[in-house]
Amino acid sequence: MKYPSISNKLPILNRQNYIKQLKNNSLSVFNANDEFPRSGDQTFSFKQNADLFYLSGIDQEQTILLLYPDCPNPLYREVLFLRQTNDFIKVWEGYKYTKEQAQLASGINNIFWLEDFENILHSIVHYADYIYLNTNENNKYTDSIPYRDIRFIEQMRSKYPLHHYERAAPIMRNLRAIKSEIEISLTQKACSITRDAFLRVLKFVKPSVKEYEIEAEIIHEFIRQGATGHAYPPIIASGHNANILHYGDNNQQCKKGDVILFDFGAEYANYNADMSRAIPVNGKFTKRQKEVYNAVLHVMKEASKLLVDGITGKIYHEQVGELMTEQLINLKLLTLDDVKNQKSSYPAYKKYFMHGTSHHLGLDLHDFGGRYTPFANGNILTVEPGIYIPEEGLGIRLENNILITASGNIDLMADIPIETEEIEEIMNQ
Template sequence: MTTTPSNKASMRQLPLSDYELHRAAFMKKMPNNSIALFPAASELTRSNDTEYAFCQNKNFFYLSGFNEPDALLVLLKNAQGQCQSTLFSLPKDALHEIWQGRRVGQIKAVQDYGVDESFAVAEITTLLPDYLDGKSQVFFGFSDHGFAAQVFDWLKQVKGNIRQGAKTPQHLTDADPIVAELRLVKTKNELALMRQANYISGLAHQRAMQKCQVGQFEYQIEAEILHEFARHGARDPAYASIVAGGDNANILHYTNNNDVLKNKELLLIDAGAELAGYAADITRTFPVNGQFSSEQKAIYQLVLDAKNLAINAIKPGMSFAKLNTLTNAFLTQGLVDLGILAGDLSELISDNKVKDYFIHGLGHWLGLDVHDVGDYQINTDREQLRAFEVGMVMTIEPGIYIPLSDHNVDEKWRGIGVRIEDNIAVTENGFENLTVNSPQTIEDIEALMKA
């Protein structure tokens, strides 16, 4: 099933109600008389007094929708099970706002973000030890070592007041796996947002195909992609775009994007827009001159068929482990048919020889992060056994990579790198392909580039 979002119905941000639902879902996991702490990200200095573009802590954003640095979200559940949310954020400051831009402030934080109360960050030092005092359990992300050290400092302050009747929490719980599990299944509104991010990204991939010419630099095509993202409301890419001509496609995370595009070579583009924090992740591969060679066609069609085979098998209860078994066997047979692999088919499959040329995983979770959080339930054989559920979103991205340096194959195959990647949501009856408007058949690509 595929759905194309209309311009009228397109979504640019999640409604406040979704963030309230996210907080409520987390607080439901909290026992009575507990507290959860979620820090915002801080700005990072790029050079001297300039900063990198700000990227919010994703767990904090998932629970708050608040996009300023140095904030803190506190979720409280009292002994009777009543819940409260408190946001500490930077205060309004006329001088700072002249130089650096407007801040939300405490009044609008309550009005616009639905928290119960808000205080300036300067009050954290005073109020946090009081919030922790007497609580039985504290939730925070163990992976953030800097923030964990801060939590221990606050707990130390509580412990220092034991003689005055303070009680230190006895149980510390990692909040990261709980939030990851919640983030793994998307709401209806999150899916609508990701559908729109995919649609914008598809327009950008179309533009790249239309603008591509022999002799251009890879970064010029990257600029066309970023232009199309912004033109349709997605100011930022979800990750550093990969624009890899020729043999550069055989470098999986190639982001230099500074080589000249050559005649008779392929161009692999892995690029997706970020919209209201949510990522698209799409890869397309096409000929620089607009016409596939016979060898390029053969590899491309094999990868495309493998992608479609995997996607069509997606439904609730399916897993990456099962999809990998299906796809790896199909690609192995295809590589044997092309003479790239040789030997007994069953032995080649058993020995996983396809991994000589399909050198990464079949896909990954997608959401607020391009490689999103969520348990894959990996066993000792590194199989991802997690059964798919309705509302999960993932990428499916098979590829075949044959670098120029590979002298084990006929010269005609060398330098070809092909990856094709779509974004898929699991539905009650199967799947929805969110990647609907980016050409992928050989005929459609050549027709678009010829137009």
Template sequence: MRHQPIDSSLFVENRDRLKGLLPPGSLAVVHANDILPTNADGALKNIPNTDLFYLTGIEQEESILLLFPDSPEPTQREILFVREPIEILEIWEGHKLTKEEATEASGITNIKWIGDFPNIFRNCMLSAEQVFLNQNEHRRAAAEVQTRDDRFVAKCKEQYPLHTYRRLAPLLHQLRAVKLEAEVELIRHACGITKGGFERLLKFVKPGVYEHEVEAELSHEFVRNRGAFAYTPIIASGKNACGLHYIQNDQICNDGDLLLLDVASNYANYNSDLTRTIPVNGKFTPRQRDVYEAVLRVMRASIANATVGKMHRDWHYEAQLMMNEELVGLGLLTKEEVAEGTRENPACRKYFMHGLGHSIGLDVHDVAPAHVPFSAGWVLTVEPGIYIPEEGFGVRLENDILITEDGPVDLMADIPVEADEIEALMAAR
């Protein structure tokens, strides 16, 4: 746990909110992620299951949360199972949570070792009316690898075929979309670390540096502030910016190029997501500035349009209409091409082909209910862009916002974005 401890009251409240959505007699189970293998005897770093962390604050592998609010046995209404910290385990893998530490982190008083799970689970199953099991139901998930939750679902259906099984994911998506104040503060902290990284690289970037050297500057700033890259960084100079998920980061930054930076830090498993586009030599050309200002206008207007009750698809379409006008002004589209476009295939898609934004939180592309309007507490990214391969550059700008009843709050309002400000900061290097 690199981050500072989080008050367990956050996780207590999250569990209470989930219990309020469970029908009477419900049993719910959430597992930690597997530690995935690499090659030979290697393994990837443990990535906490975000649902389990959301409900417990626990990041340790093999942990299991069992919730049975209506259990006739009071001690079985909320149980956290963790690995027993035996001596040989701690010698080879390092410190494991004691029961006292697990309680302090999660607020759960009944802590059991993993070996106790099968018997306790069977006892609970015999009293449960229905069972809520978890799976990754993100709409863009690549579900090619079976998870710990997947295997548990299959095992339960085999061992207890007469039970009624229900999906836990829709309930968690509903809850996780609305961030509590403590969660917003953790996202703000991640945004603050990201700001430091961006301001650091403004002093570093110049003609002749390599993209990976810029990545190294960011890594140093993020890690020294208890953060880490929230996602694989995109550091794309010149025409590389026209590849939306360019991650090689191995090319030289040439004089006259723009450098697109889609880079951000996380903190305590909560993520930020920032994109900026800067001139490598510190000065936008007139054409680069015109495109930059067009994207910035769409971003600012889209932030203002992200209001309670707005449907995501309508919010995106409003941005596309604005982008159509900007592209006509830039000479990239004609009014006739715009008129021939449709809502499903607007003309701007030639130069602005991706979504306007997404929910963000414990996952960079965070879970949220589909086809429901924005509500207070949602945190979204706003990221319009214009990509012109024939001119060898692209511009994308992105801030994270909090939707409130009083209007959107820009969580990155203090991170430089105005072209004049960026040029001034780069000149001061």
């Protein structure tokens, strides 16, 4: 881990909140993510299961958390199982948690090695009435492989078929959407690292630079400041490439007169930032580029004001659509007749702004939150309107991360340059 230890107050509080939502006499199990094969004998870099990390603070593969608050044996009411290290692992892989370190990180006193899990589970499971198991219920995800949680469910149902099984995910969806002070500070750190990378880019970009050279500057700053790396594959899209929403080749030369659309963010301590910006390759926006840019910026600022406790995503996105429609008419990209004749299922503005405006942000880039649950104080949401004009070779997207609070929204990226004059000034210093 590149980041300093997180206070165990965070997982302790999270477990307390989770346990309150369980039915009486319930046992709950959370597994670490798989180590996914890459090629030959290599695996992809390990990424911890967000729910396990949320409840335990443990950032290590082959970990299991067992919670049984009503267990007749007090020793097994809160148990963490770890992969046991040895001299061979120390030489080839390096650091792994000791039991004492795991106790400090998680606030859990009872730590066992992974080889003890089956016996301990079997010794107590028959006394539980309900078993809560976890799956990935993020509505942007569809199962294509039998990942560890799915395999574990099959094993449990085979061994203990007469228990009442419950879903942990609905509880986690509600808990994870509301961020604690520690989570907000970690997200703010990820945003701050992202800011410094963008400032570095503003001073680096010039005509003829390659998109991947800019990507190298970004990851340099991320790693230099202790970020794990990118929160998601970075988009460095110059010119026409900006009209490919998930462009990822990052292999083209940036030409004078073009605009580069950036979408990148740092991951720090498993918490994510998500930022979009657009800058002129030669350090000066044209009149048309500035018009489109300022239209997007206007929508972003107004949309940020709409994010309040109690508003539903449906109403919010409809209101943002009205804001965007007005701007597209002003830019002469839409006419009043286009709007008059639009279909309710596909509004006219979708021709130039075809993606959503906001999503939850946290341990996952598209963080766990209810699609039909009204936004609430404590949510961190992106605000990312865009206008994409293929016929002009121009795409602008602007994105900041907004925390909803009872006393007014807080822009976690308020110190990242976004006004055209500020961007031009820094690029031409």
